[in-house]
Amino acid sequence: MVVRKLRRAGGADAAPVTAAVVAAAVAVTGLGGCTGAVDARPPAGAVVTAGGPVGDAGGRGGDGAGRGRGAEALRAAADALARAGTSKARTSMEMTTGGTRLTVHGEGGYDFRARRGRVQVLLPEDGGRPQRRITQVFTPGALYMKNRGAGVPADKWVRVDTATLADGNLVTGGATDPAAAAELLRAARRVAFVGSARLGGVRVAHYRGTTDIAAAAKTASPQVRGALAAAAKGFATDAVAFDAYLDDEGRLRKVRHRFRVTNGGREVGVASTTELYDFGTPVGVELPPRRDIYAGRIEG
Numbered sequence: 001m002v003v004r005k006l007r008r009a010g011g012a013d014a015a016p017v018t019a020a021v022v023a024a025a026v027a028v029t030g031l032g033g034c035t036g037a038v039d040a041r042p043p044a045g046a047v048v049t050a051g052g053p054v055g056d057a058g059g060r061g062g063d064g065a066g067r068g069r070g071a072e073a074l075r076a077a078a079d080a081l082a083r084a085g086t087s088k089a090r091t092s093m094e095m096t097t098g099g100t101r102l103t104v105h106g107e108g109g110y111d112f113r114a115r116r117g118r119v120q121v122l123l124p125e126d127g128g129r130p131q132r133r134i135t136q137v138f139t140p141g142a143l144y145m146k147n148r149g150a151g152v153p154a155d156k157w158v159r160v161d162t163a164t165l166a167d168g169n170l171v172t173g174g175a176t177d178p179a180a181a182a183e184l185l186r187a188a189r190r191v192a193f194v195g196s197a198r199l200g201g202v203r204v205a206h207y208r209g210t211t212d213i214a215a216a217a218k219t220a221s222p223q224v225r226g227a228l229a230a231a232a233k234g235f236a237t238d239a240v241a242f243d244a245y246l247d248d249e250g251r252l253r254k255v256r257h258r259f260r261v262t263n264g265g266r267e268v269g270v271a272s273t274t275e276l277y278d279f280g281t282p283v284g285v286e287l288p289p290r291r292d293i294y295a296g297r298i299e300g
Contacts, residue, residue, distance in 0.1 A: 070207050073250055074188040078221065080250040081112040081182055086283040087276045091119060091175040096269040106136070106175040109283035110276070115140045115179050115223040116285040123174070137285060138177045140223035143169055144288050156294035166234030168227035171259060171270055181274040182252050183224045185244060187215035197245065200277055204245040204253050213238040252276060 081087070091106035102124050110117030117138040125131055137144040143160040152158055162169040162177075170176055170184075191209035198204065215238070217228035232238060245254040252274075259270040 070193050070205075071188045071191040071209070073205075073246055074185045074191060074207060074209070074244055075219075076250060077185050077244070077246060077252040078112075078179070078182040080246075081179075081252060081276070082221075084249075084251050084279045085113055086111050086279065086281055088278040088281055088283075089117060089119060089178050090275040090277075091121070091178070092271075092273045093171070093174050093176075094269070094271045094273070104174040108136075109281060109285075110138070110178045111283045111285060112179060112182075114285070115221070117178055117283070118285045119175055121174050134174075136173065136175060137287065138179070139285075139287065141226055143173055143177075144293075145173075146288070151297065152294050155292070157288040157292050158294050159288075162227040163230045165227075165230060168229075168231030168234070170227075170231055170257075171272060176257070176272045176274055177224070177227070178274050178276065179221075180224050180227055181255050181257065181272070183220040183228060184211050184213065184216050184240065184257065185242070185252070185255065186219045187212040188242075188244075194243075199245055199253050199275075202247055202253060202277075204247050207244050207246070208242070209244075210239050210241050213240060251279065 087110055089106075089108055089110045093104040095102050095104075104121055104123055106119040106121040108117060108119035115138075119136045119138070121134045121136055123132045123134065132147065132149065134148055135146040137157075141162060143162055145158045145160065146156070147154050148158050160169065160173070165172060168180070170180065188207075188209055188211050191207050194206040194208050196203065197206045213228060214232035217225055217232045220228050241258045243254075243256045244252060247253050254273065254275045256271055256273040259272075
């Protein structure tokens, strides 16, 4: 997947705000391009107990959701999450360059009916600076960030309009919105059933394939459509490789999207992983009051 340079939208909610989250980990700003590539290894944390790639976009799986048509189950995963309501969430954004791997971890909860979530993102050490936690609140069309740094007071929030970002905030925020991660699968294609696995003691069906950003944007839920439409315009090619795990109720338990990013002639591997668990857990997400949103100059 190749992405054009992130464009500025002006003001405190411009693209460099979220680009700086990734920049803090790997010093990558204004992504120059990324190429999707399939990773032959199952994501960490999954134990495949039955396998052998099976099928195509309609391949039959093993047990649970795997018995149905794989691509259809993946395309309906976002709807299954909405029926489930809420869950806890873990995110990670792994970046590899020059033999060095750095990871931005996040943990929180998400309400898939309201399309709102709250995640604490932990940035790795950056030079002499210690680890730093940034609070992110996901809402339809906007991302709010607290303790963002770069001249923003620690008690203030920065608001990012995700539709102004060339990647729709799929990568540059350091954590992919869990709803967007699921909605991307609405255009799943070339799906192979890898095998049955267990995640956190739960039986899941493991699928591998690619999805298409532009096609997903057309069929996505209205709350997520704007961000995916922006990503579809910003990326030169729309194919995204993924590994996804569905439980017996068709709910997405884990998904990993993979990118190859080039910036100034340097190639960086980026893998965004979202893990969902403890469905039905109460999740309360409040928007920051207007008086707490920073409107001043951001230094980087």
